[in-house]
Amino acid sequence: MHVPSHGTLISWQQELEAKLIRIASDTQFTARISEPLVHKAAVAYLTRPSKRLLGMAFLHAAHMLGVDGYRFHDLIAVSAALEIRHGAILLHDDIVDGDTRRGGHPTAHHALRNPFGPDEAAGAALLAGDILAGMAPLPILGSGLPGSVRSRLCELFQANTALVAAGQIEQLHLDVRRDPNTVGENEILRIHAGQFAPYLMCSIHLAGALAGLGDTALARITEAGVPLCQAFQVQNDLAGYTELARVLTSDPETESALTLANTSDLGRRRRTVLVHTALNRLPGGDHAQLTAYLNGADTDFLTVLSLIEASGAAEHCTALITNLQAQSRKNISNDPGLPPETRTALTTTWDYMNALYDPASPISRLYLDARTDLARFGK
Numbered sequence: 001m002h003v004p005s006h007g008t009l010i011s012w013q014q015e016l017e018a019k020l021i022r023i024a025s026d027t028q029f030t031a032r033i034s035e036p037l038v039h040k041a042a043v044a045y046l047t048r049p050s051k052r053l054l055g056m057a058f059l060h061a062a063h064m065l066g067v068d069g070y071r072f073h074d075l076i077a078v079s080a081a082l083e084i085r086h087g088a089i090l091l092h093d094d095i096v097d098g099d100t101r102r103g104g105h106p107t108a109h110h111a112l113r114n115p116f117g118p119d120e121a122a123g124a125a126l127l128a129g130d131i132l133a134g135m136a137p138l139p140i141l142g143s144g145l146p147g148s149v150r151s152r153l154c155e156l157f158q159a160n161t162a163l164v165a166a167g168q169i170e171q172l173h174l175d176v177r178r179d180p181n182t183v184g185e186n187e188i189l190r191i192h193a194g195q196f197a198p199y200l201m202c203s204i205h206l207a208g209a210l211a212g213l214g215d216t217a218l219a220r221i222t223e224a225g226v227p228l229c230q231a232f233q234v235q236n237d238l239a240g241y242t243e244l245a246r247v248l249t250s251d252p253e254t255e256s257a258l259t260l261a262n263t264s265d266l267g268r269r270r271r272t273v274l275v276h277t278a279l280n281r282l283p284g285g286d287h288a289q290l291t292a293y294l295n296g297a298d299t300d301f302l303t304v305l306s307l308i309e310a311s312g313a314a315e316h317c318t319a320l321i322t323n324l325q326a327q328s329r330k331n332i333s334n335d336p337g338l339p340p341e342t343r344t345a346l347t348t349t350w351d352y353m354n355a356l357y358d359p360a361s362p363i364s365r366l367y368l369d370a371r372t373d374l375a376r377f378g379k
Contacts, residue, residue, distance in 0.1 A: 001063065001064050001065075001066050001345060003064075003348055004060065004063055006362070006363070006366055009056070009060075009363070009366055010366050010369045010370045012056065012059050012076075013052055013056060013366070013367060013370035013371075014370045014371075015072075015073075015076050016052055016055050016056070016059075016076055016079050016080060016083065017047075017052075017370060017371060019073075019076050019077065019079075019080045019139070020046045020047060020080055020083060020084075021047060023046065023080060023084065023135070023139065024043035024046045024047055025043075035115060035124075037111065037112060037114075037115050038112065038115075038124060038128050040111075041108040041111045041112055041125065041128055042091070042108065042128040042129075042131055042132055044105060044108070044111075045087030045088070045090055045091050045108070045132065046083065046084060046087050046132070048087075048102070048103050048105070049103060049367070049371065050083075050367065051356055051364060051367045052079075052083055052367065053200070053353065053356055053357065054079075054082040054083060054085075054086050054199075054200065054202070054203050055079030055080065055082045055083045055203070056079070056356065057200065057203040057204065057349065057352070057353050057356075058075075058078060058079045058082055058203040058204075058206055058207050059075060059076075059079050060349050060352050060353075061203065061204050061207035061208070061345070061346065061349045062075055062206075062207040062210055062211070064345035064346070064348050064349050065207055065208065065210075065211035065213075065342065065345045065346075066211065066341075066345070067207060067210045067211050070145060070210065071144055073144075074143040074144050074145050075210075077139040077140060077142070077143040077145075078139070078140055078143070078145075078153060078206055078210075080139045081136050081137055081138070081139045081140045081157065082136075082157075082202065082203055082206070084132055084135055084136040084139070085132075085133065085136040085157070085161060087132050088129050088130075088132035088133040088135075088136060089164065089199070090102065091107075091108050091125065091128065091129035091132060092126065092129045092133075093168075094107040094108060094109065094125075095107075095108075095109050095122050095125055095126055095129070096168075096172075097268065107125075108125035108128055108129070109121050109122040109124075109125035109126075111125075112124045112125055112128075133161075136157070136161075137154050137157055137158065140153050140154055140157065141154065149209075149210070152209055153206050153209060153210075156202065156205045156206060156209055156218075157202060157206065160198040160199070160201070160202035160205065161198075161202075163194075163198035164195055164198050164199045166194070166195075167191070167193075167194035167195025167196070167197075167198065167199075168195050170191050170194050170195070171191055171192075171194075171195055174187075174188070174191050174271050175268070175269070175270045175271055177271065178295060179291075180271050180275065180276070180279060180291060180294045180295075181279060181291065183271050183276060184276070185273055185276055185277070188271060188272065188273050188276055189230045189234075189273065192229070192230045192233040192234070193226045193229055193230050196229040196230070196232060196233050197222055197225060197226050197229040198222075199229075200225070200228075200229050200232065200353075201221065201222045201225050201229065204218075204221055204222075204225065204346065204349070205218050205221070205222075208221060208342075211342075213342070216337075217337070217338060217342070220335055220337050220338055221332070221338070221346065223331070224328060224331035224332040224335055224346075225328055225331075225332065225350075226328070227324040227325070227327040227328035227331065228324065228325060228328035228329075228350060228353070228354070230324050231320075231321045231324035231325045231328070231354075232357055234272075234273050234274075234317050234320055234321050234324070235321050235357060237265055237272040237273060237274050237317070238274060238314060238317045238318065238321070239359075240264050240265055240266075241264075241265075241266065241274055241305075241308065241314065242314070244264050244266065244305070245305050245309070248301060248302060248305065249302075249305075266301075266304060266305075266308075267301075269293065269294045269295075269296070271294070273317055273320065274308065274313050274314065274317050275290075275294065275308070275313075277311065277312075277313035277316045277317065278290060278307060278308045278311035278313040279291065281311040281312060281313065282307060282310070282311050286307050286310070286311075289303070289307065290304065290307050290308075325354055328350060329347060329350055329351070332346050332347055332350055333347045
């Protein structure tokens with residue numbers, strides 16, 4: 001199967017964007033949202049600018065695996081379901097994390113402070129996220145796929161969704177440990193995999209199921225993809241740290257800088273690979289200062305950033321990302337338990353997902369061409 005061209009990828013995303021817009025405006029899905037501001041806050045998570053990693057990974061994998069016999073708009077329905085679930089998870093994440101902005105716009109619970117008041121806004125937003133979560137499987141169920149196929153896809157979809165939530169709980173438990181020095185890199189990576197592997201591999205599971213792969217093959221694919229998912233999470237942490245350092249050193253007193261600082265992983269004192277590496281490398285006094293910050297001390301944020309910079313933790317994370325990506329590619333390309341054509345197809349999809357996640361890759365910017373309304377953002 002040939003690798004999709006940039007033009008094909010843009011066309012796929014345009015179809016996906018159009019489907020999400022139709023869903024967002026369809027009263028079948030939103031009739032029970034009587035408050036217009038709640039509707040607006042919820043559907044913003046469906047129509048926001050996005051690379052559509054989950055939906056596009058599904059379409060790419062389905063193409064590379066040679067899925068045929070199904071209408072393309074039914075495949076778009078599956079990809080839309082993945083993106084709706086993604087929106088629900090982001091909405092809930094924003095509440096848990098206390099974020100006030102996402103993509104330059106107010107988060108749902110922040111946008112709803114006016115109609116509901118500060119005490120009830122989070123509850124209203126939580127329920128709006130529940131609406132999105134309930135909507136998520138509906139495009140699959142309403143598609144033209146055979147009934148047995150719809151049932152199989154929804155089973156995989158819901159099972160992976162439950163695993164994501166369980167992984168997020170484990171991440172929260174990690175973040176409240178009093179002694180960050182007892183947490184090792186392998187444990188952090190295992191917990192990353194617990195929430196991010198079902199989150200991302202669900203796209204591959206659905207494509208694999210349409211291609212006729214059974215449970216054993218899907219489990220092997222997930223195992224092979226774990227390092228890739230870990231790499232994505234470490235990449236998220238590193239990108240957040242890099243952006244935070246850039247903003248705070250250039251103009252630390254702006255509202256956007258203060259918001260970014262307070263809602264970043266460092267601001268939340270999360271136990272990331274970046275922080276773990278810094279703790280391992282810093283000498284006694286600096287080590288104690290960073291440990292105190294993670295346990296709640298009111299340390300100046302620029303001091304925290306300088307400690308991490310001095311430790312060389314960012315360089316370690318950069319190398320770790322490369323190693324994890326290479327390990328995952330080796331896993332999927334060399335697995336004797338998978339047919340050769342499946343290994344070849346998914347190796348190509350792995351490469352595509354890495355490129356989509358890499359801001360330096362041209363593929364990561366194709367979404368700007370898929371949405372003409374984003375011309376002002378960088379075209």
